[in-house]
Amino acid sequence: MASSVEVREVRNGFFRVRFIFDDSTTTKDEDGFFHIAFQLCGSQSSRKFFFCYKFFFIKTNSEPKIATTAIYVREIPSNANSEHDNDSESSEVNSSKRQKLDSSVSETGVNSPHHMWINYKNTLEETNLFKKSQGVWFRMFPLPSNVKRYDAITLSMDFGNISGGLAKLFLSQQLCDVEFKFKCGQSIGAHVAILSAGSPVFSVMFSSGFLESKMRKVAIDDIEIDIFKQLLHYLYSGGSPELKVGLMENIIHYQHLFEAADKYDVEALKTVCVGVMVILHKTFESATSNLIFSQFHSIPKLFEDSMDYFVKHSRKVCYQPEWLDFMKAHPELCMLVTQRIAGPRM
Numbered sequence: 001m002a003s004s005v006e007v008r009e010v011r012n013g014f015f016r017v018r019f020i021f022d023d024s025t026t027t028k029d030e031d032g033f034f035h036i037a038f039q040l041c042g043s044q045s046s047r048k049f050f051f052c053y054k055f056f057f058i059k060t061n062s063e064p065k066i067a068t069t070a071i072y073v074r075e076i077p078s079n080a081n082s083e084h085d086n087d088s089e090s091s092e093v094n095s096s097k098r099q100k101l102d103s104s105v106s107e108t109g110v111n112s113p114h115h116m117w118i119n120y121k122n123t124l125e126e127t128n129l130f131k132k133s134q135g136v137w138f139r140m141f142p143l144p145s146n147v148k149r150y151d152a153i154t155l156s157m158d159f160g161n162i163s164g165g166l167a168k169l170f171l172s173q174q175l176c177d178v179e180f181k182f183k184c185g186q187s188i189g190a191h192v193a194i195l196s197a198g199s200p201v202f203s204v205m206f207s208s209g210f211l212e213s214k215m216r217k218v219a220i221d222d223i224e225i226d227i228f229k230q231l232l233h234y235l236y237s238g239g240s241p242e243l244k245v246g247l248m249e250n251i252i253h254y255q256h257l258f259e260a261a262d263k264y265d266v267e268a269l270k271t272v273c274v275g276v277m278v279i280l281h282k283t284f285e286s287a288t289s290n291l292i293f294s295q296f297h298s299i300p301k302l303f304e305d306s307m308d309y310f311v312k313h314s315r316k317v318c319y320q321p322e323w324l325d326f327m328k329a330h331p332e333l334c335m336l337v338t339q340r341i342a343g344p345r346m
Contacts, residue, residue: 009042013159013238019051020152037076044159048076051155073116073155075135113137115158117275128275166194167237178206178216182225190232192216198235199264223260227253231260234269251277251286255293262297278305284313284320291333307340314341 004020017038029035033052040047052072116129116137129137169175169191176189196203205218220228254273261269277290278301287309294302310317317323327334 005036005038007038007041009040009044013043015040015042015044015157015159017051017155017157018152019155033070033072040157050074050076053153070140071118071129071138072132073129073137075112113157113159115272115275116156118153118155120153128278167233170194170232170236178218180218180220180228182220182228184225186225188225188229188232195232195235199266201264223263224256227256227260230257231264231266231269234261234266234272238268248283248285248289251289255289258297274299274302277302282306282309284317284322288322288326291337292330295333307337310337311341 004018006018008016008018017040019036031054033054036051038049038051039045040049050073052074054070112135116131118127118129118139127139127141129139132138173189176191178190178192178195179187180190181187192202192206196206223231254276258270258273258277261267261273277293282290287306290302291306291310293299294306
């Protein structure tokens, strides 16, 4: 067991679980995974999860140095026999069962976490976990150089705002008192009170003498309907958009969603979008796109993450044909990248 597990509900549906590890008391299974069972509180007090993690080592001289860690988070079925919880901790986190989950794990079907990520003590970096299958989240990644093996880990779990009735109200399009019209000819209905509560821009729009306040019809010419629909759904549910990290199309998608959230001053959604764009397994194309986007929109976290890619892959990057195109199109950015690669001035 971990020396300490602290579970706190920050807001309705949003939890922070803090693990403080002790090398002498933390047990691991036959696959080398340490495992801890924990139970949520408040709005999700009936939900139990396994937190599983494994460290991979490389040796420098005679001292071990942590290179990589793998983390699983798996929900425990609510119909599991509590008498066997302790006995099953080691047996249920083996490789085969980590990849398959009983269909009864998520009884509600819609009450699964929207978004899950971790960060380590003394670091500001957040690492998204990816949904591997129903009820299972996973990530393998290198540890920051300043993190020790048993530093505290904080797991953040966002179930969204568990006021599901509001989300259903939006999806059913009932009792709408404002209509958004798009260039494609389609329209979406919404509710002024809910939009005004979640966005200062909407609040001003619908409480002033603007035409939109009187007509309750708003033309949206600069945002695609799918992006705007996700923005509205976030305002109703508080749940993060579905994570589909890994493809360039998804990075562009979340860049557009960030711009929509920025236009309507929805800061929490902007943070979510940045978290999605900050991904581990980058390509030259994605890192370049994020670097340009982060400089234009002044997003320090995304800018630094993109810079790190170029520093870590400087040899490979400089020999790619796309590097020349990047130099021609963005000479100032290219200079910043080159200076970062070269290191601080002596």
